[in-house]
Each structure stands twice: as C-alpha cells, then as structure tokens.
Amino acid sequence: MIRESVVAALEPWVGTMAADTCVRATALSAGKDIEEFGREDISTLLGNVRRLLAPIAPSAAVDNVVAQIEAGIA
Amino acid sequence: MKRSVSPLVVFVLGASAALALAMYSAFAPVSDDVRAYTTALGIAGICSLCAVVILGVALSFGRREPWRRQWLLVGAGVASYALGQIVHAASIALGPTAQWLPSPDAFVIAQYVLLCAAYIAVAQSYRAITDPRRPAIVVAIFGAVALAGLWFGLIVPFVLPQSTGVADALRLALYPAADILLLLVPGAFVALLLAQLGGARFARPWYLVAAGGGVLALADAVMMWMLAVGTYLPGTLVDFGPVAAELIIASGALAAARLAEEFMVPARTPAAPEVAVDAA
Numbered sequence: 199m200i201r202e203s204v205v206a207a208l209e210p211w212v213g214t215m216a217a218d219t220c221v222r223a224t225a226l227s228a229g230k231d232i233e234e235f236g237r238e239d240i241s242t243l244l245g246n247v248r249r250l251l252a253p254i255a256p257s258a259a260v261d262n263v264v265a266q267i268e269a270g271i272a
Numbered sequence: 273m274k275r276s277v278s279p280l281v282v283f284v285l286g287a288s289a290a291l292a293l294a295m296y297s298a299f300a301p302v303s304d305d306v307r308a309y310t311t312a313l314g315i316a317g318i319c320s321l322c323a324v325v326i327l328g329v330a331l332s333f334g335r336r337e338p339w340r341r342q343w344l345l346v347g348a349g350v351a352s353y354a355l356g357q358i359v360h361a362a363s364i365a366l367g368p369t370a371q372w373l374p375s376p377d378a379f380v381i382a383q384y385v386l387l388c389a390a391y392i393a394v395a396q397s398y399r400a401i402t403d404p405r406r407p408a409i410v411v412a413i414f415g416a417v418a419l420a421g422l423w424f425g426l427i428v429p430f431v432l433p434q435s436t437g438v439a440d441a442l443r444l445a446l447y448p449a450a451d452i453l454l455l456l457v458p459g460a461f462v463a464l465l466l467a468q469l470g471g472a473r474f475a476r477p478w479y480l481v482a483a484g485g486g487v488l489a490l491a492d493a494v495m496m497w498m499l500a501v502g503t504y505l506p507g508t509l510v511d512f513g514p515v516a517a518e519l520i521i522a523s524g525a526l527a528a529a530r531l532a533e534e535f536m537v538p539a540r541t542p543a544a545p546e547v548a549v550d551a552a
Contacts (some may be wrong), residue, residue, distance in 0.1 A: 213469030216401035253397035255336050255474045258535040 200235055203270040207263060220250050240271065243271065265267065280488055282325055282526055286318055293318075294512050296441050308506040309364040310377030317355035322522035323351035329525040333532070342393045343525055350518050356380045381446070384454040385411045387485055391458035393463055394478050407464035415457040422448050430500035448496050451489035459485035473531060480524030489518035 201221045208217035225235045233239045235243075244264055251260040273451040293314035297307050330343035358378025363370040395404070427445050435441035466475040491513020498504035 211472060211474050212401060215474040216469055216472070219401065237503075250401060251474075253400070256333055256337055256339055256532045256535065257476070259532060262535040 200237070200240070200243075200271050201232060204247070204251070204267050207267045207270055208247065208250075211255065211259075211263060217251070220246055237271075240268075277315060282321075283519060283523055284308045286321060286522070287513075289314070290318055290515045290519070294509055297508065297511075305364065305507065305522040307508075308371045309361060311508075312357055312361035312364055312508070315511065315515050316354055316361050319350060319354035319357055319518045322518040323347055323354045325522045326350055329529045332529065334380055337396070339528060339532070340484055342390055342397070343528065344481075345393060346387050346521060346525065347391065349383040350521060352379045352386060352388075353383040353514070353518065377443075377446075380437035381450055384531075387481075387486050388454040388458050390481065391462045394462050394481075395458075398465055398469075398475075402465045402468050404461075404465060407461050410464060411457050411461045414460060415452060418451070422452060426496065426500060434500075442481075447492055451492045455485040455489040459489075477524040477528035477531065479515035480527060484517045484519075484524065486512055486517075487520060491517060523537050 200232050204221050205214065205217045208220060212220075221235070221240060221243065222232055224239065224246045225232045228242060230239070232240075244267065247264055247267060248260055249261075255263075293311065297311045298316070300307070302310070313406065326343060330340055331345050332429035333343070355375040360376040361372055363373050363376070366373070388534055422445075426448060429439075431441055431444045435444055463482040466472070466478055469519035491510070494513060495504060495510055498510060504510065524528050
C-alpha cells in the first residue's frame with residue numbers, strides 16, 4: 199500500500215524505474231524486505247525522496263511531491 | 273519560481289519574426305551586403321529575445337536551486353551567441369573600419385562551451401537515478417563515427433586543399449569539431465540518459481535543450497558543407513538554422529518555468545463573511 203502510493207506520486211516526475219528504486223533502496227537501507235516496509239520507515243523514505251528530487255527539481259516541486267506522498271499514505 | 277510565459281507565445285512570436293526576416297532576406301531585391309546585414313541584425317534580435325527569456329527563467333529560481341545554475345549556463349550560452357551576431361552585424365555595417373571588433377566566432381564557440389557545461393551539469397544531477405554506462409558507450413561510438421566522417425568527408429577533401437596553412441585548417445575545422453564534441457556528443461548523452469526515466473516530467477525541458485543543440489550542430493554542418501562546395505551565400509535561409517535552435521532551447525526554458533509554476537501555491541484570499549440574509 200505504502201509502496202504503491204509512493205510510486206504513484208513519484209512516477210510522473212521521475213519515471214517508474216526511479217520511483218520504484220527509491221522505495222526499494224529505502225527498504226534495503228532499513229534492512230527490510232519491501233513487503234515489511236511500514237509506517238515507521240516513512241520519515242526515512244521521505245528523506246530519501248527529498249534527496250532524490252533535490253538535484254533535479256525546484257524546491258517548491260520537491261515540497262509539493264513530498265506533501266502529496268504524505269497525504270497519500272496518511 | 274516567480275512567473276512564467278507560455279512556450280507557445282515565444283515560439284509563435286520568435287518563429288514569426290524569423291520567418292518574416294527570412295522571407296525578406298531571401299526574396300527582397302537588395303544587395304548582398306544589405307541582405308547579410310539585415311539577416312545578422314534580425315538573428316541578433318531574435319537570439320537576444322531568447323537569451324532574455326532563458327536568463328529570466330533561470331533567475332526566477334532561488335539562489336540554491338540546481339535549475340538556476342543549469343538554466344543560467346544555457347542562458348549565458350544563448351546570450352553569447354546573440355552577442356556574436358550583434359558583433360557580426362556591426363562588422364558588416366562598419367565595413368573595413370571594424371578591425372578592432374572581436375571575432376564573432378569567439379562568441380559562438382563560447383556558446384558551445386557553455387551549452388556543454390550545462391549538459392554536464394544536468395547529467396551530474398541525474399547520476400543518482402540513471403545508469404550512464406550504456407549512453408556513454410553509445411555516444412562514444414557515435415562521436416568516433418562522426419569525427420571519422422568529418423575527417424574523411426570534409427577535412428581531407430575540402431579543408432586541407434583549400435586552407436593556406438595549419439592555422440587556417442584548424443580554424444576551418446574548429447566549428448564542425450566543436451559541433452560534434454561540445455554539442456552532439458554531450459547532448460545525445462543527456463537525451464539517452466534521461467530516456468531511461470521514460471516520460472519523467474522533470475526531464476522534459478532538457479530534451480528540448482538537447483534537441484536545440486542538435487539542430488544547431490546540424491545547421492552548422494549544412495553551412496560548412498555549403499561553404500566547402502562554394503554554394504553558401506550570407507543572409508539566406510541556411511543562416512536561420514541556428515535561430516530555430518535558439519528558439520527550441522528557449523522553449524525548453526519556458527517549459528521548465530511552466531512546470532515549476534504548477535507547484536506554486538496560489539495566494540489565499542480571505543473568505544467573505546457570511547451575511548444573514550433573512551436576519552430580519
């Protein structure tokens with residue numbers, strides 16, 4: 199659910215591959231399988247999303263996409 | 273991000289101006305000098321407009337925004353080209369007394385260097401989410417083939433026999449070599465790198481910049497070929513290839529501005545107080 203929501207929010211902006219890799223890499227860095235990814239990992243995930251988008255998008259866009267993800271998984 | 277203009281508006285205005293000038297230059301019964309001067313002046317005007325648009329977009333991003341630095345490089349490049357055209361127009365107008373003016377070629381080559389720097393900056397910003405290996409191999413092969421084509425197709429049959437010395441040959445070969453090494457190879461690399469992301473919207477403006485660089489290189493190649501075979505005439509339609517390239521690049525900047533505008537939060541207006549209509 200969380201994975202689908204994050205990928206859906208990121209996909210239009212960075213493509214499916216990068217969006218999916220972002221979630222997988224966050225899960226991997228937390229030592230978890232993608233299925234075990236939970237709400238306790240969301241802050242780490244949002245940090246990674248910011249790091250992913252910061253070099254390639256205006257800061258307002260980064261804030262907006264992060265807010266969209268937060269709203270999607272709330 | 274402070275403001276935005278429709279890319280379509282700039283395209284329509286710029287393309288209309290370019291077309292009108294092209295028609296005038298191609299068909300008006302004027303001398304070759306007048307034709308060359310009006311063309312250079314018109315190109316300088318259109319490219320200056322493009323430079324102002326791109327620099328305006330770049331400066332509308334915050335100081336720490338990566339897009340600001342990247343679009344500033346692109347804008348500085350287009351401004352350099354516009355400056356070169358102004359110098360070219362001035363040298364035509366002043367005639368033999370214009371020896372003190374710098375060479376317009378220096379400004380044009382400066383654009384190539386600045387565009388190349390912008391391509392490198394964009395490629396660096398995407399390094400975390402793309403794999404550069406395959407694009408690097410493809411553009412390396414493409415660059416090698418293009419350089420071989422340049423050597424055997426232009427330099428050996430035309431440049432070397434016509435040049436008066438090594439310096440002259442280097443000057444004649446400078447443009448096509450710069451086209452390949454500073455525009456085509458890095459531009460194709462960026463396009464292939466971003467293609468890995470599918471239709472990622474943040475990447476789309478850079479496709480237009482890469483396409484603009486490609487058109488610029490293609491226009492140069494056509495012009496160099498015409499020069500080599502002796503069919504080039506200053507002030508004719510072939511001079512407008514670079515103008516099309518600058519318009520495509522400017523539309524990329526405007527597409528970026530439009531994209532950034534989507535994330536602007538509209539200012540909230542205070543809600544009107546409710547009035548009890550039937551209080552009486």
